[in-house]
Amino acid sequence: MWINMGPQHPMTHGLWNLRVKIDGEIVRDIDPEMGYLHRGIEKISEDRHYNEIITLMDRTCYVAGIAWEHLYIQAAEKALHVVPPERTLYLRVLVEEMQRLASHIMWYAAFVQDLGLMSPFLYGMRDRDLLLDHFQSFTGGRLTYEYMRVGGVRNDLPPGTTDRIRKTMDWLMDRFAEYDRLCLGSQIFRTRCDDLGVLKAKDCVTYGVTGPMLRAAGVKRDLRKDRPYAAYDRLEFDIALADTADVTARYLVRMEEMRQSVRIIRQVVDWLDHHPGPVMAANVPRWLGAPYAPIGHEGYLLKRHYSKGVGLSAIEEPHGEATAYVVNEGGEHPYRVKFRSPVFVNLSAAKSYLVGYHVADIPPIMGSVDVCVGEVDR
Amino acid sequence: MSVQSLYGVASLIATTLASLVPGVPGYLVTLLADLIFGAILLAASMINTIVLIWYERKLLGRFMDRRGAMHVGYAGLLQNFADGLKLFRKNTYMPSEADRLGFYTGPTAYMVSSLVIFGVLPISTGWDNGSLPLSLLLALVIFSFAPLFIFISAWSSNNKYSLMGGMRSAAQMIAYEVPILIAVVAVVVVSGSFDLTTIVMEQQNYWFAIPLVLALIVFVAGMLAEMERIPFDLPEAEAELVEGWNTEYGGMLFAFFMLADYLRALIGSILIVLLFLGGWTLPTYVPSALTNFPLAGIFWFMVKTYLVFGVFVWVRASLPRVRTDQLLRVGWLRMVPLALASVVLAAALVVVKCLPLIGCVPGIGS
């Protein structure tokens, strides 16, 4: 019997359809149907100025907007031959790690909700709000930030932010222990999640699976370490690893990643306190150009940089390896923008980690994948 | 049934009626008194259910670090009435391919069968239904109708999720019916009666929860499964089955399911209080001031019931959901042996007539 889990279904966390062939309660075959959230971001980008694409990036993954901004900005800067100042690199690391925390906490909330645990869902939302408050204090947005610019970031942190962030980090570290007690301390959680949705290291590599799913299978790959970008090579942190490759392992990896993020953020705010400086590269216009403003308008940007170029960037997004490929053929708009969404690939391997389990296992397994349909469909 | 056979409040109503309107035949007076008593019971149980929902929302809110309902009425007390009103005003839609008869009778029968049980449960001295020697058995029998009605409504919804939910519900309820009944046998063995009133009266000296703790555990776990509350709410596991067997229901029919679920939760809590926690009585050694006020029985009964339900809410706030096969495995392989062991213990207790902590009780098993 084929059943449609989606596009309107509590399991999907977004708009997509998982067609499941079931035999009793056992999953025999699956067929994901994507595209319900396809907005053609790659196409729209061809019609937009470089800085205008930033707003699209926030909407690519709605829980990790700033990570996608970071990804795009790095590629665009390479394509446009702009070098951002050093303080900007640290600021970008700060916001990316805070975004990783927010995304992982959001994941935790949604994941435990899929298991039927109700309270931690609200604990997660409560704690994520603290991070969103910080984002709001210096980007103005809580979900779509538009913080990064080609050549830097929009503004520096307001005074006192670093201290407030430190306080939040202390609070979060205590909460992580609480999260663990609620999940790992529960016998039911362990019986539900152990040996569930197993995707071994070999299969992970074959299917191109990245991010926490890959590290939960014991493969030590993290672009922040392997191919350091921004300021990651100057910061100390460890790669979170687990080896059972099941849902519990993914939970453990994400939890450890959050702790490592806190560690990174603490280092970054210490650095930021002692190294003031500009946050925009010189001679790059600060403001977004108005759409189709006449040439010569002060907001009309990046005129000087229209030499051709191709930019490739890769970051360790909260969900995994995200890459952007920006082709600059001169002119006002990028010629072609291609994004690799980690969830896109992780989801394309769904058959290998869903078939054979129970229908009731689908929500926790998909929860452990951390599906963000916005970036799958783009 | 004559006026004399009615108990407490019902007979009070009957005598009042007879004195108000003299000359009416006795059977009519009895009938009217029964009807009025039934209406009072109905209203009381419905209001209690709605307050129970409010209580759960508030308690759950506190567990979740939020406030729960708080805007309609004092502390949100009227919120559920507003919600009920909203559901009442909603259109009821039926899927075009659904089976009309089953689709409408399922929720109605589920609701009615849950309500009927209240006619059997004694709430306090005088607030019972008269002498029903097998009231416990009757309550459990009606209680176990539910999977049938759930399955009827699930199947007639003509929805795959509903069907899966219905199947799960039937499997789960039948699997947990067995340990519940066996655990009840332990109580019956010790108290020597199927009459709930007698069972409560037997607990004057000590609550059955103490000697029959094993049966209590089995009963509570089984009741959780029967009520379909979180860890065992997989028939309506919203993560994978949307809403399980009531997926296709909306408006008042959904409200029927919702209300019936809470009615059953209330009944479950009441049964636990009656069977294991001494019902409306307090142990004889507590100060008499605690029991010497009007409606003390009902007061203590409600306090206990709400505390028991609070435990269920607590469980709901802190446990994830289990999987069907795990649930059934626990039900058949753990619960049934545990329940059987509790019966053996109860039988031993009756023979030995002594308890480790309480000492020897002469009245036990009489």
Added chain:
Amino acid sequence: MAEEGVGALLRGKLPDAVLTVEPFDGTLGRVTFAPSHALEVFRAVRDDLGFAHLSFVGGIDWVAEREVVYLLWSDERKAYLLLSTRLDAKDAHVESATPLWPSANWHEREAWEMVDITFDHHPDLRHLLMPDGYAFHPLLRSFKLHEPEELEVKTRRV
């Protein structure tokens, strides 16, 4: 050092297949190969050079030509390698990479529906993001979203 290394290695192995090798910022280089030799290149890159992880496959429309870009990652080298091949727009087809890297599956489906590049021997080449039967290829340059004038805000009040 490694910039030229991998590309040169590949060129030495498959002199016919590899057309150009150029440095590319952030990778070990960008290797352009002839589409007719796609499978050999894939095999050599995966099995001999150890690029086990295919990051993405993307299509670019250059009007007269279509380019397919492959981004590969090697855990041993801890670096990316960019492969690229140019196809004739009139007959844009190339051997599918899916049999070697299953992760290419959805990327190739997307490139097929977006940029109209056919991947031979792809196991499941059907629409992914667009509805079934969708007749257009949105990421072609000929697919115009709108002319800029259409978006101009009419400021004059009526």
